[in-house]
Amino acid sequence: MASSQEVIDRLFSAMRSSVRSYGAGAIEVRNQIDGTAFFPGGGGLWRGFEPYGKLPDEFPDSPIMFLGHNFDSVRGYKQSCSRGIERMNSGTWFFLIRYLMAADLNPANAFYTNAFVGLQPEKANGPMFANEAFYQECRTFLLEQIRIVRPRLIVALGQNAARELDLVTGRLPPPRLLRSIQLIHPGAIVYCKSAERDVLIARQGALLKAAWQSLTDVI
Numbered sequence: 001m002a003s004s005q006e007v008i009d010r011l012f013s014a015m016r017s018s019v020r021s022y023g024a025g026a027i028e029v030r031n032q033i034d035g036t037a038f039f040p041g042g043g044g045l046w047r048g049f050e051p052y053g054k055l056p057d058e059f060p061d062s063p064i065m066f067l068g069h070n071f072d073s074v075r076g077y078k079q080s081c082s083r084g085i086e087r088m089n090s091g092t093w094f095f096l097i098r099y100l101m102a103a104d105l106n107p108a109n110a111f112y113t114n115a116f117v118g119l120q121p122e123k124a125n126g127p128m129f130a131n132e133a134f135y136q137e138c139r140t141f142l143l144e145q146i147r148i149v150r151p152r153l154i155v156a157l158g159q160n161a162a163r164e165l166d167l168v169t170g171r172l173p174p175p176r177l178l179r180s181i182q183l184i185h186p187g188a189i190v191y192c193k194s195a196e197r198d199v200l201i202a203r204q205g206a207l208l209k210a211a212w213q214s215l216t217d218v219i
Contacts, residue, residue: 001058001061002058002059003058003059004043004045004056004059006059007059011148012040014145015040018137018141018144019117019134019137019138020137021130022118022134024131025129025130026116026118026131027120028118029077031081033083033084033086035051035052035083036053036086036093037086038112039071039114039117040071040117041080041086042080043055044111045060045108046108046112049088050085051085052085059111060109060110062150063109063111064105064110065110066110066155067115067154067161067164067165068112068115068158069115069116069157069161070114070115070116070117070128071116071124072119073120073121074122075122076124091186091187091190095189098205099201099204099205101205102202102204102205102208103212105208115138115139115165116128116135117141118130118138139164139168142164142168143168143172146168147172152215153179153212153215154181155183155211157182157184157186158182158185161182179211179215181208183207
């Protein structure tokens with residue numbers, strides 16, 4: 001097994017080589033959040049609920065790869081850097097952890113990343129406004145992420161991430177990705193009526209559990 005730091009260093013090196021056309025709304029991530037955080041703001045690994053959590057020694061073997069659309073806004077990223085962890089008590093992480101709990105899956109057995117690796121100037125939600133070169137470079141790097149991480153399952157969080165994944169998976173060399181699924185972006189659950197949230201979380205967890213079991217059952 002490779003060390004976590006070794007794999008994260010490879011990912012950042014590949015990102016710096018592949019993605020260079022920042023500007024027009026996409027701002028480069030230069031430092032890592034020292035705690036649980038999606039890549040590229042952080043290392044993309046589970047480091048617990050507390051700030052400055054310990055990086056695991058070993059990178060998870062053939063993990064689930066959770067794929068979001070883009071990382072964050074400049075303001076949100078700076079706040080997470082100061083906090084030593086992304087915000088865990090609301091939004092994406094709050095409901096993603098509930099997906100994992102509903103699926104009986106350990107968050108440590110996953111890699112958390114994004115299709116677009118730049119920061120948005122003002123707000124994290126909504127389309128990633130950038131130039132076409134940036135989009136294409138991020139798609140090239142998404143392929144490289146998949147090759148480096150070697151996931152057994154990719155979970156696209158929301159329609160935007162699913163669309164980006166569809167654009168690149170046909171370009172993967174053998175062995176092909178075993179399976180990918182799309183779930184409701186956990187950050188969108190907050191906009192649902194409170195009475196519907198538990199039902200939606202249970203359904204997403206069931207889909208995730210079934211997809212993972214379909215892979216483990218054939219090994």
